[in-house]
Amino acid sequence: MLIWDVLRRRNVVLTPEEWVRQHVVHYLITHRGYPKGLLSLERGHRYNQRQKRTDLVALDAAGRPLLLVECKRPTVPITAATAMQAATYNQTIGAPLLLLTNGLQHFCWRVNSTERTNERLTEVPLYASLTRE
Numbered sequence: 154m155l156i157w158d159v160l161r162r163r164n165v166v167l168t169p170e171e172w173v174r175q176h177v178v179h180y181l182i183t184h185r186g187y188p189k190g191l192l193s194l195e196r197g198h199r200y201n202q203r204q205k206r207t208d209l210v211a212l213d214a215a216g217r218p219l220l221l222v223e224c225k226r227p228t229v230p231i232t233a234a235t236a237m238q239a240a241t242y243n244q245t246i247g248a249p250l251l252l253l254t255n256g257l258q259h260f261c262w263r264v265n266s267t268e269r270t271n272e273r274l275t276e277v278p279l280y281a282s283l284t285r286e
Contacts, residue, residue: 160194169226173256174208177222186280187211187220207242211280218248219283225255236260240271252277 155164156175159182165171174194181187191212209222223239225231231253239253243264251271253260263272 158194159189160192169228170208170224173224173226173254174222176256177209177224177252177254181211181220181277181280185277188280207246210246210248213284218246219280220250220252220277221246221248222252222254225253227256229255231255231258231260240264250274250278250283 154167156167156171157163158165158175158178160178178192178194181192182189191214193210193212194208207221208224210218211220211222213219221239221243223235223242225235229235236253239251243251247266249264251262251264259277261274261277263274264270265272
């Protein structure tokens with residue numbers, strides 16, 4: 154089965170993880186105001202000399218990461234280990250926000266890498282609230 158991907162502008166295989174990713178993309182665009190052109194799917198990065206890919210990164214107008222999204226299939230529970238995976242990826246990405254979801258549970262944090270703290274948020278911030286000068 155295939156699903157239309159609005160970011161890649163082509164049909165992709167509808168895996169359980171892709172189902173979650175596509176719902177997050179539509180939620181960010183439709184309900185949180187993230188511009189479609191500033192969402193980057195499966196962006197490559199290096200961590201510990203290994204090539205990794207992020208599920209989704211929302212960027213600001215200058216191309217800096219704002220939000221790192223880690224998607225899991227609905228059958229994968231969100232645990233401390235999955236949160237650690239997202240936090241580890243973010244050490245190289247440097248996004249001030251993390252979103253971890255399996256499509257059923259969603260966790261969003263504001264990350265202060267300087268102070269090495271996390272603040273759990275009740276919802277994903279609106280894009281406009283993140284880009285105000």
